[in-house]
Amino acid sequence: MVTKLPKVPVVVVGMGWAGGIVSAELTKAGISVVGLERGKDRTTADYTMGHDELRYQHRQELMQDLSKETITYRNTLSGKALPMRHYGTFIVGDGVGGAGSHWNGQTYRFLPYDFEIRTKTIERYGIEKIPAWMEGLEDWGITYDEMEPYYDTFEKMAGISGETVELWGKRTNPYPTPPLVKTPLMKEFEKAATSFGYKPFVIPAANLSEAYTNPDGISRGACQYCAYCENFGCEYGAKGDPAVTVIPVAKQTGKLDLRTHSNVVELTKSGGKANGVIYVDMLTGEKFEQPADVVVVASYVFNNSRLLLNSGIGTPYDPKTGKGTIGKNYCYQVTAGGSQLFFEDKEFNLYGGAGALGIEIAEYMGDNFDHAEVDFIHGAGIRSTQYGDRPIAVNRVPAGTPNWGAEFKEKSIKYANSNFPVKTQGASLPHKENYLDLDPEFKDEFGYPLLRMTYEYTDNDRALGKYMSKITRKFAEEIGADIIDTNEEQGPFNVNKDSNTHNTGGVIMGTDPEKSALNTYLQMWEAENVFVLGASAFPHNSCFNPTGTLGALSYRAAEGIQKYLKEGGLLVKA
Amino acid sequence: MSEQEKNNTVLDKRSSRRTFIKNSGLTVGGVVLGGALGSLLIKDDKSATTTKTHNHAATPKANPNVALMFFTPNQYQVTQAAVERIFPEDANGPGAKELNAAIYIDHQLAGPWGSNVKDYRLGAFYKAEENQGPQTKILRKDLFLAGLVSIDKYSNEQYEVDFKELEAAKQDEVLLSFSEGKVELYGKISSSQFFNLLRTLTIEGVYADPMYGGNNEMLGWSMRKYPGSRMQYVAEIQDEKFIQLEPQSLNSHMGH
Numbered sequence: 001m002v003t004k005l006p007k008v009p010v011v012v013v014g015m016g017w018a019g020g021i022v023s024a025e026l027t028k029a030g031i032s033v034v035g036l037e038r039g040k041d042r043t044t045a046d047y048t049m050g051h052d053e054l055r056y057q058h059r060q061e062l063m064q065d066l067s068k069e070t071i072t073y074r075n076t077l078s079g080k081a082l083p084m085r086h087y088g089t090f091i092v093g094d095g096v097g098g099a100g101s102h103w104n105g106q107t108y109r110f111l112p113y114d115f116e117i118r119t120k121t122i123e124r125y126g127i128e129k130i131p132a133w134m135e136g137l138e139d140w141g142i143t144y145d146e147m148e149p150y151y152d153t154f155e156k157m158a159g160i161s162g163e164t165v166e167l168w169g170k171r172t173n174p175y176p177t178p179p180l181v182k183t184p185l186m187k188e189f190e191k192a193a194t195s196f197g198y199k200p201f202v203i204p205a206a207n208l209s210e211a212y213t214n215p216d217g218i219s220r221g222a223c224q225y226c227a228y229c230e231n232f233g234c235e236y237g238a239k240g241d242p243a244v245t246v247i248p249v250a251k252q253t254g255k256l257d258l259r260t261h262s263n264v265v266e267l268t269k270s271g272g273k274a275n276g277v278i279y280v281d282m283l284t285g286e287k288f289e290q291p292a293d294v295v296v297v298a299s300y301v302f303n304n305s306r307l308l309l310n311s312g313i314g315t316p317y318d319p320k321t322g323k324g325t326i327g328k329n330y331c332y333q334v335t336a337g338g339s340q341l342f343f344e345d346k347e348f349n350l351y352g353g354a355g356a357l358g359i360e361i362a363e364y365m366g367d368n369f370d371h372a373e374v375d376f377i378h379g380a381g382i383r384s385t386q387y388g389d390r391p392i393a394v395n396r397v398p399a400g401t402p403n404w405g406a407e408f409k410e411k412s413i414k415y416a417n418s419n420f421p422v423k424t425q426g427a428s429l430p431h432k433e434n435y436l437d438l439d440p441e442f443k444d445e446f447g448y449p450l451l452r453m454t455y456e457y458t459d460n461d462r463a464l465g466k467y468m469s470k471i472t473r474k475f476a477e478e479i480g481a482d483i484i485d486t487n488e489e490q491g492p493f494n495v496n497k498d499s500n501t502h503n504t505g506g507v508i509m510g511t512d513p514e515k516s517a518l519n520t521y522l523q524m525w526e527a528e529n530v531f532v533l534g535a536s537a538f539p540h541n542s543c544f545n546p547t548g549t550l551g552a553l554s555y556r557a558a559e560g561i562q563k564y565l566k567e568g569g570l571l572v573k574a
Numbered sequence: 575m576s577e578q579e580k581n582n583t584v585l586d587k588r589s590s591r592r593t594f595i596k597n598s599g600l601t602v603g604g605v606v607l608g609g610a611l612g613s614l615l616i617k618d619d620k621s622a623t624t625t626k627t628h629n630h631a632a633t634p635k636a637n638p639n640v641a642l643m644f645f646t647p648n649q650y651q652v653t654q655a656a657v658e659r660i661f662p663e664d665a666n667g668p669g670a671k672e673l674n675a676a677i678y679i680d681h682q683l684a685g686p687w688g689s690n691v692k693d694y695r696l697g698a699f700y701k702a703e704e705n706q707g708p709q710t711k712i713l714r715k716d717l718f719l720a721g722l723v724s725i726d727k728y729s730n731e732q733y734e735v736d737f738k739e740l741e742a743a744k745q746d747e748v749l750l751s752f753s754e755g756k757v758e759l760y761g762k763i764s765s766s767q768f769f770n771l772l773r774t775l776t777i778e779g780v781y782a783d784p785m786y787g788g789n790n791e792m793l794g795w796s797m798r799k800y801p802g803s804r805m806q807y808v809a810e811i812q813d814e815k816f817i818q819l820e821p822q823s824l825n826s827h828m829g830h
Contacts, residue, residue, distance in 0.1 A: 052803070060692070065692050067693060067694060074706070080700065083709075085694045085695070085707065086694075184813075184814050224806030224807070224808055349816060349817055351799075351801050353811065391780075403773065405660065409661050409662060410664060412798075413666050416800070492705055494705040495707055
């Protein structure tokens, strides 16, 4: 039995950054919003016992319960996808704040090159620089300069701490708060970078460098470098989190009807539009239908695609023909090419840190260097970070050391405070056969098909990783580590071992309804009252953490939704 | 800040635990500081605590957490022997056995994680490719028990003696065979799957907050100069020198 509820102007699926931003912007404009979140409500009080590595990081306290729903995974089209039965690679947030509660806080803008990647690549290198398998590589339909005001709004809302960097797009304003501190480890990187003539910068952070009051009047305290960011919530509220920024603002308006434990399983539709959503109360099992004028799908990369596919909204992508859009251009992040440094006689205070504490150079990002002689496009940030090394998770030992026993114990203790990495974070570009669809066999607890991921690293990724490994090696040698282990090869993707959780694509934006699911307001070409928000909208993933761009696009979508409520129709002509 | 002890002392490399505790700056007049039990007693009655802790090494004070909710005594002993080889006592300090990693494992396997309650368990269990992660139906608690049975069986086959009676080097050889998936475990389950569970649980038992039963007296943390659960490191992370802080557990956050 399904209880049908009265119609509302806007229903939002998922209360992370995307859903939180849209809810705040719409309710501030006087529009009533129903926010549906499958997990629980959260405040900073939930994190009083937050420095519990086992509970939060290794038992995934803030993550989606996989017994109810997971993804299935295969490396290639010909393989059989099997379920990710427990967490390994991806951590998928759950509850109010979503991934915006458990993230590290690294908050970048994408490069001007990213938004016009196809055009700019062809201009500089010719069409032959884009291999046939990368035919899905497209401009985003919006330029950096058009994105700039939305980035600015997001940064002011979250209070991003950072410094203006050359080799990037222009900024209308400096970051709202100064960069985080430079630790001795970061100074080692800085010295090496400067000696090579690079211009290192402190990574832009949603971990506040100082107390800050945002334009909505939300005041938050400064980061204490307690080292419990990724996988954890911030008890100080110093980390930008929807639960301490946009969601309280939306609640204050009295216009947000936030329903937690409400898991949306389907969108209903008729005549090329959505009527609303069906959701299940996860505590009681009761089913509800919530009709709405506008449906905002803002769950997560995986579930955004899955909800649309399970609801029959949009045309599923077919990797054989390249036609269709839902599930297209799934991209990840390339982190091969890092060097690990070990020191005999240096100790760093590695127990302290912050999720976005680090230093980086921009010289090898995007198209900031000449790719004429290399067999890849785009690039990577070269960086050293100090997140704070927690002892269950981080036991770095020189290559060749066993992972248990007397030698492991001795080395892992010896180097516990005497190591750091020079890492890469590389762009992930679309491959025709890397995509998302519905699994033909495995179901969630309600009987809906799971999302199936087909993904493998590409030739571009492997060449990029190899190239960057030479740069990180150069840094390590200049810094003067006693032992340097450089990872030169990008191995095959492993759903339980790879350690990055930046998932993008599947419901991508663009200018051509044949090639993209959304216009640049994240409005669906095939269902004008459905807006699909999140990193799922990225046509490719750049060499950055996705949240800054996700946040900026959410502000643009909020603008589009208000326009749509007034005028109706497609906001951009195809 | 006032209670934070800052020193750069290099730990004495002698293996005695008492020496380790003394030299790591964790004791004052024989009172073990920082441990949950020690702190509580100090709050109650300082003089009584001092008297009691003088006898600490001879007759360890009863820790109510050291009791079994899952293992039989024999299973517990085999586990103690196995974890000690994963993380043995050495010049740095105690091994996993003395750190109560086996108590930690007992408690974890008795709880929801031991029964895989947050894992996806629907649908058929097919043979997995290398990159797809384990696809076996067996629960962690049952995998662990099957592993313990198998460890003793294999030890008897190879050396005609139970695992816990073997000398350390032979125990290492047994565990190496398990880690390489060379031993028949149960059905089609690889011995490496059990070994990985044992290895993960041992490291957790050594380094998780002591409220979970392991990391006895926070000595796992002290050994690597990890300060545990403190609220801020604003000064420390900017300091060019290494600053060693006395560990604190989550217990220290009670009443905040």
